[in-house]
Amino acid sequence: MDIEERVDLNHVQWIPLSLLFVEYPTGDLIGYVLAWFSMLPIFISVGFITLIIIRRDLHTVSYFLGIVLNEFVSVILKHLIKDSRPTPSPTQTGHGAYGMPSSHSQYMWFFNTYLVLFLLFRLYRNYNWVDDSWKVIVSILTFIVSILVCISRVYLGYHFVSQVLFGSFLGMVLGAAWFCMVHLVLTPFFPVIASSFIGEFLMVRDSTLIPHVMWFEYKSSRSEARNRQRKVTGRKSQ
Known part of the structure; x- marks a missing residue:
């Protein structure tokens, strides 16, 4: 940006972005x-x-x-x-x-x-x-x-x-x-x-049909983690 363009910007009205202002x-x-x-x-x-x-x-x-x-x-x-x-x-x-x-x-x-x-x-x-x-x-x-x-x-x-x-x-x-x-x-x-x-x-x-989503997701992730842990343990014991 050259000096002339900077001078022009000085004459432009600036406004704040009011999203968080x-x-x-x-x-x-x-x-x-x-x-x-x-x-x-x-x-x-x-x-x-x-x-x-x-x-x-x-x-x-x-x-x-x-x-x-x-x-x-x-x-x-x-x-x-x-x-x-x-x-x-x-x-x-x-x-x-x-x-x-x-x-x-x-x-x-x-x-x-x-x-x-x-x-x-x-x-x-x-x-x-x-x-x-x-x-x-x-x-x-x-x-x-x-x-x-x-x-x-x-x-x-x-x-x-x-x-x-x-x-x-x-x-x-x-x-x-x-x-x-x-x-x-x-x-x-x-x-x-x-x-x-x-x-x-x-x-x-x-x-929609799941009565308690947080509990369902908690139980599902916990069950999946246990199943995977059993598989890992089984492979190591072989």
Whole structure:
């Protein structure tokens, strides 16, 4: 790059990549903590992608597909409604053009609603409150975390309360609707997809009928490890 091109770049307006760009007031501990909560949708998405690559479960893929569609709805509504965000302070970077609905709030409540419905209606049930108490704990924790994300968007000046409330309500509605779609419409096709040529090539799997996936995978891997150990021991003894 020559000197003339550098001079031209100095006259170009630079903007930050806002994917992980969250500002908070200097010295404000509450703002600092809420800024981390505000980035939870990014961390959750990375976790989903990692889980899909490792496990390749069709229900996990469907769950994340719903989250992606939910984000598309949020972006479309923002450009249709065109409701401005709160005016940033002179020391703040611009928050973007539109703020209705709050995509962070919509994301978290979609994630929360779908997860709670999954725990209640799709995951195994022991009919024992003690054994299933962890479901209640997870549901409460995700509820609290979703509220904190909503609070962070208002506290840090990225959204009005009305934008957060609308995003939360929309996320809950879309989360419930997508759960019904996956449970009633998509799930019957999972065995067909898993047994298809493409499904076998991508090594996707359908764990719908397995009552306790974690326990099943633990027992299967443990049994396979023991069998292989016996084979190794048998070869050494010959």
